[in-house]
Amino acid sequence: MIKIYHVKGTRGIRPIWLCEELDVPYEVEVIDFSPVFRNSAEWRNLSPTGKVPVMTEGDITMFESGAMVDYVLEGYGNGRLVPPPRTLASALCRQWCWFAEATFARPLGEIVNHNRVAPNGETVGFVIDDCKARARLCIDAIESVVSNSDYLVGNSFSAADIMMGYSLLLASKFGVLTDDHPHTKAYFDRLDARPGFIAAKNAG
Ligand SMILES: N[C@@H](CCC(=O)N[C@@H](CS)C(=O)NCC(=O)O)C(=O)O
Incomplete structure (x- = not known):
């Protein structure tokens, strides 16, 4: 098990x-x-x-x-939840899976760290602003895809959406996902309504 x-x-x-x-x-x-x-x-x-x-x-x-x-x-x-191997869709699925953690979650994680570990409780404002700007750049990349499709790899829900869903949850929590990215917000709402995501968010 x-x-x-x-x-x-x-x-x-x-x-x-x-x-x-x-x-x-x-x-x-x-x-x-x-x-x-x-x-x-x-x-x-x-x-x-x-x-x-x-x-x-x-x-x-x-x-x-x-x-x-x-x-x-x-x-x-x-x-x-994965496209057939050696196809464009498979390449894109892998790309977005890695992007979700390696590129997008990175500045989001740094927002947590710099809020938490700054000496004497002060926040490092300019670092946080930079992290938010880098996260927004990632959302621009997502926006350009989900303005033309329901999910990251065409109109089929895939593992890439699970990886990205958590990163978008963080972005939403930190106020980085806003109405400036309407298609990404709608995409996140689609993910947010899935029973599996709801169960996972409630777990623990
Ligand atoms: N790349 C790792 C990141 C793990 C990670 O940063 N986990 C967070 C919680 S979501 C954590 O344990 N933070 C505590 C810390 O970094 O000290 C993964 O995807 O599992």
Whole structure:
């Protein structure tokens, strides 16, 4: 059985949402998000940098939410939620999966970090403004695609939308996703209405 170590509202949403979409059984173990627990030897043994999520199945233990999505698709997807290999659609699906975490979630994560770790509680305003500008550039890229299609890869919901859905959730939370990007807002609303996403957001 797949087990996802999770904290409500964090990136564990991605593998949980995917399991929901594919009807794959899984269990969620909620962990203590305090720095003390995440720095403990017990947690570092599963997640060397002290982050969430972690996923286990049998004797396999993984960190990195995107890798978990790949692993679940490989084992249980039977071709669902990914386009046929060696097609333009497949290339685009992979591109947007990586973009969601490597390019888009990066400045969003830095907003969290710079709000949290600034010395003496002050925020580093110019860094946060720069992160927001970089995140908006990413939303421009998404906008240009979803103004012509329902999802990132044409009109079929795919794994790329699960990866992006979490990043857009963060962008929405930080006020970066606004009416300046109406097609992306409508796209996010479509994702937000999916029962799998709702279940994943409520998990934990
Ligand atoms: N690239 C990693 C990022 C993991 C990550 O940053 N997780 C956040 C929660 S969503 C976390 O644990 N933050 C605590 C910290 O960075 O100290 C993934 O996709 O799993």
